[in-house]
Amino acid sequence: MAIRFPSTDYFNSLKKLMEADQARFRRLGFIDTTFGVSVTHNETSRDFVLTFEVFELKEVREVEKIDIAQVDFVIAGDAAVWRDMLENIRRNGEADAQHDLNTLAHFGEALKVSYAEPEGHDKLYRFMESIQEFFDLTSQIEVGF
Amino acid sequence: MGYLATTNFFEDREFVDKWLYTIRTGELDLSWMKAGTEKVRPHVENPRRGLIYRDINLGSYGVEAIPEKVRLNRSFAPRGAEIPEGVPDAQPWVSRKSELWAHNTDGYYEEAVTRQWNATTDIPWDRLEGVELPEAAGKALSQLMTFLTEVEMIATDTPATWLPRLNPDFIEVKAFIAAQVMDEARHTEVFRKRALTTGFGLMKASPMNEMALKHLRDADSFSEMSVALHLVAEGNVLTLFRFSEYLSPTDVDKKIFRLVMQDEARHVGYGMQHFKWVLEHFPQKREILHGHLDEAENISFAGGAATELTESFIVLAGGGLKRENIEKGVRITTAFQLKQMQEHFERLEKCGMPERSSVDRSKLWAMFEMGKAAAAEAGIRF
Numbered sequence: 001m002a003i004r005f006p007s008t009d010y011f012n013s014l015k016k017l018m019e020a021d022q023a024r025f026r027r028l029g030f031i032d033t034t035f036g037v038s039v040t041h042n043e044t045s046r047d048f049v050l051t052f053e054v055f056e057l058k059e060v061r062e063v064e065k066i067d068i069a070q071v072d073f074v075i076a077g078d079a080a081v082w083r084d085m086l087e088n089i090r091r092n093g094e095a096d097a098q099h100d101l102n103t104l105a106h107f108g109e110a111l112k113v114s115y116a117e118p119e120g121h122d123k124l125y126r127f128m129e130s131i132q133e134f135f136d137l138t139s140q141i142e143v144g145f
Numbered sequence: 146m147g148y149l150a151t152t153n154f155f156e157d158r159e160f161v162d163k164w165l166y167t168i169r170t171g172e173l174d175l176s177w178m179k180a181g182t183e184k185v186r187p188h189v190e191n192p193r194r195g196l197i198y199r200d201i202n203l204g205s206y207g208v209e210a211i212p213e214k215v216r217l218n219r220s221f222a223p224r225g226a227e228i229p230e231g232v233p234d235a236q237p238w239v240s241r242k243s244e245l246w247a248h249n250t251d252g253y254y255e256e257a258v259t260r261q262w263n264a265t266t267d268i269p270w271d272r273l274e275g276v277e278l279p280e281a282a283g284k285a286l287s288q289l290m291t292f293l294t295e296v297e298m299i300a301t302d303t304p305a306t307w308l309p310r311l312n313p314d315f316i317e318v319k320a321f322i323a324a325q326v327m328d329e330a331r332h333t334e335v336f337r338k339r340a341l342t343t344g345f346g347l348m349k350a351s352p353m354n355e356m357a358l359k360h361l362r363d364a365d366s367f368s369e370m371s372v373a374l375h376l377v378a379e380g381n382v383l384t385l386f387r388f389s390e391y392l393s394p395t396d397v398d399k400k401i402f403r404l405v406m407q408d409e410a411r412h413v414g415y416g417m418q419h420f421k422w423v424l425e426h427f428p429q430k431r432e433i434l435h436g437h438l439d440e441a442e443n444i445s446f447a448g449g450a451a452t453e454l455t456e457s458f459i460v461l462a463g464g465g466l467k468r469e470n471i472e473k474g475v476r477i478t479t480a481f482q483l484k485q486m487q488e489h490f491e492r493l494e495k496c497g498m499p500e501r502s503s504v505d506r507s508k509l510w511a512m513f514e515m516g517k518a519a520a521a522e523a524g525i526r527f
């Protein structure tokens with residue numbers, strides 16, 4: 001059955017896959033960051049806070065609104081952009097050169113990265129490959145939108 | 146200190162006799178068993194993570210035990226060991242904590258260790274089989290890789306040069322710097338491999354870039370080296386990697402840039418934490434650092450505009466040599482240069498040096514303002 005995006009169910013299924021693929025994520029190393037994901041549809045947004053610790057996603061919460069001071073950074077974008085990214089991952093097994101996070105967020109046109117502190121912002125880049133491979137796990141699930 | 150060994154032990158009768166005596170009698174000295182050191186019981190805080198430096202940060206072994214001015218340990222003695230008479234004076238250059246300390250240095254080191262990757266086996270090089278880039282893009286990519294190989298070689302040498310100069314009490318900083326050296330060696334490797342796999346060979350060394358790189362190696366103090374290397378140069382390189390990832394023609398290049406970006410962001414992280422620390426704990430150093438930043442900003446402005454970098458970047462960003470390609474390339478490259486400057490001042494401000502964001506204090510800020518105005522006129526967003 002398809003898991004709807006965005007939802008805590010979606011992130012929790014990636015969490016399970018991440019745990020099941022320990023060899024891969026241990027190889028990528030410690031990931032210690034808390035960040036926000038915001039998905040906008042028709043002017044309203046659904047906001048999530050993801051906390052990664054050691055090698056795993058420790059917890060994901062849906063929140064009313066992301067407090068930027070409480071997270072390292074926020075990746076925000078229109079539901080259509082997220083959908084395009086996830087469908088690309090599903091088709092390709094992983095994000096292709098036009099659909100990886102850094103490319104989509106680069107000029108803030110597709111996805112937008114915001115942050116309160118430069119150190120928080122730098123964490124996106126410190127853990128970039130782990131975060132990318134976390135989203136790439138979407139290739140292993142059915143997603144509905 | 147005498148010549149290398151303080152004694153010619155082969156001709157020291159007493160020393161040789163003692164050696165033979167021990168063999169004959171098995172009689173031991175055992176004075177080391179009475180070392181007047183602290184007994185502690187470290188505890189693994191998080192079994193998932195393992196026994197980290199922070200778990201053994203205890204009592205006389207901990208970082209809080211390091212005084213601002215380390216006067217007692219000038220040898221190779223590990224922090225917390227009993228230091229007897231007779232250890233050599235290793236003549237460390239940096240024995241003042243605030244000259245190199247940074248909050249979370251041990252954390253950056255542990256992260257570096259677990260996030261090591263392998264340029265030979267973690268990059269899907271086989272996917273490049275049969276990939277033929279158009280001549281202009283291929284040469285531009287190779288020129289960028291040639292430039293980056295040049296950069297990473299000095300990024301390896303510079304921290305390595307400082308390693309033996311740091312007092313052994315600063316174990317965590319030495320460990321972090323050693324890990325950085327390994328990171329930079331891998332960056333040199335991955336860029337060299339990518340340059341040669343373009344099929345165009347290496348391109349041209351850059352005099353402007355090399356002048357810029359040389360100043361990193363030649364700083365007068367660790368703090369000055371760190372602000373120039375970790376904050377200015379690597380801050381710029383981090384932005385460069387993000388843009389390069391964005392512009393990468395293949396998913397192999399994307400993967401390379403994502404992996405180097407992770408290491409670079411860690412180096413910048415240490416640099417920011419150190420800069421904060423030195424400004425807070427050694428306020429007399431502030432003006433010296435301003436002076437060094439004047440030089441570092443001048444040099445990075447020039448180095449960032451090196452023909453071999455900007456032109457290859459313009460061609461890559463624009464996707465070729467036609468007029469419309471060049472126009473597009475110039476826009477993206479200008480955005481990149483302004484982003485570098487913006488993030489540089491953002492970091493300085495965050496570290497406690499907001500006064501550089503002013504034309505009176507920084508010539509680079511004046512250039513940034515000028516560049517922003519020109520970009521706005523040309524409709525370039527960054």
Ligand SMILES: [Fe+2]
Nearest residue numbers: 297300329332
């Ligand atoms: Fe590097």
Ligand SMILES: [Fe+2]
Nearest residue numbers: 300379409412
């Ligand atoms: Fe670096």
